Amino acid sequence: MKPIKTMLIAPPHFLYFNSLGIPQLTGYLESKGRQVKQILVDTLFYDYFLSEEQLRKGFSYLRTNVNDNFRKDIISEIKNYLPIKQSFFTNKSLNKDLLSLILDNKDQVIKLVHQAYVEFKTKNTQVEKEQFRLNHLIIKFGLKISSLPYYPTKIDPIQGITMRYNPFSISELEEATEDTKENPLISFYKEYLFPEIKAYNPSLLGIQINHESQVIPAFTILKWVKKELPSIKVIVGGSLISYLKDQVIKIDRLWEYFDFLGIGMGEYTLDTLVGCLENNGDYQTVPNLLYRKNGSFLKTKFQDVNLNDLAVPHYDESKPKPIIPYFSSSGCYWARCKFCEYPYHHNKFGHYNSKAIDLIIDDLKHIKNEYDPHLVFFCDSDILPSRLDELSDALIQEDLDLDLFVWIRAEKEFTSKEFCQKLKKAGIKAACMGLEAGSQRINDEMDKGIQVSDVDTIIRNFYDVGIIANIFSIVGLPGETREEVLLTREFFQRNKEFIKGDISISSFMLSTYCLISINPEEFGIEILHPEDDQLYPILNYSIDHGLTPEEAALFRDRFQEEFNDSSYTDGKFFISTLE
């Protein structure tokens, strides 16, 4: 048996902290003695696009391209950056329009973008909240400039890369991976990523796709690997892939890019697959795998990953006081909300599984010693109040002095001020919960299982004890009337002064896999069938009562404008945790 090398890649997506999936898989494979190297492309990616060279390229494009649409686009977007005008330019020039100012002061702008990025890399969260917000906006602006030569492609610190191509249309996806003019990743990968893959020369390559913005970046890598290094076996996984697996297996063209799909959590899958490749074994022994053999698709047995088996993730973090993502349970313990696709992100519907509290404490001790984080960001979809109670007891006893961000459901237990005080004492710094609708009737119809009045109480409790509340809501859930949607507005009007984190307002989108889509007639919904040759995470639909999707989108925009500062909306969930 000859040990093989595995390389795991997380395509670019987000500047401010590591994604968790690949570090967790790497940590697990290392704990099993496997030879593995991970590349979290984010760091390289943002270093490259915030470099002086890329910024200068952006400026020369801005100066020489006077195409009307392009100018109009840029000018309308640049308005979002007015808060940085003051910090970029001297008072005497402030009466000029922002675009002229930028063009006339190229060197000054490049210097300020560079300063903001260096401050982020060297001080990270050790700057005041207002300074971090300003740096965020300057970095966002710098990326806007450096992505101009690839117009209309956009690069953003929070949204990653967005192209005009629909990543779920297979033809457009293929075009995007070949478009050297608009896809900035092709030249970036050639310079920075592909040589690393070649040098490491893995036998197995794993790529994770968790978000829509990672689809084109991932397939740009896959296309090159299959052409240049065809002997490498390739497995693709991640929550988006798990969610869309039934569609992916039917599209033959996609299988030219990879050999296997890993479904659900990938720790056992990867470890067993490595063993299988080393021993020339049978893929049927590898759990949670989809692959092709002689033209047909084979699915292997489901095996639950026991979270107690997992090692501490291999974080790739060198910044001071970082935000460290962590995961103490998988799935959702409730899994009943009819609009929610999350229970379908796993290999088995709504599968819930959790790690023992004493093992979590061991992990947190390690994280504290190694990274001294600003915040441990729990990625669990929600933590049961009883588990949070137990975890709080252990944290208080161990006196770890850590700050935690958690997702919860607005359960009755949190209406107790005493319980909230205990959470605060244990280190819970911020929490995020779904209100969904301000109308109790709509939440009941959706089987949300919470009381709107409890959310009011919890927000005030959190405010009183010093926990930052972040609230998610959805307007236009099926059957919601114009009168009912205004209850969501009233909810935020009466609570906004107590919500110190994010007020997130989205409009309802019909997930392809959710309880509503199984039985759309019950909600008066008619599904408009998607076109061929594409993946469809979301379905278009019409509805015979309540708000239409278009009306819901208008309410969303109206409420967002009313309750959010548009220039600082994104990132507020973690920026609000800074002092």
Ligand code: SF4
């Ligand atoms: S909305 Fe939240 S609580 Fe409801 S099923 Fe989805 S993840 Fe679970």
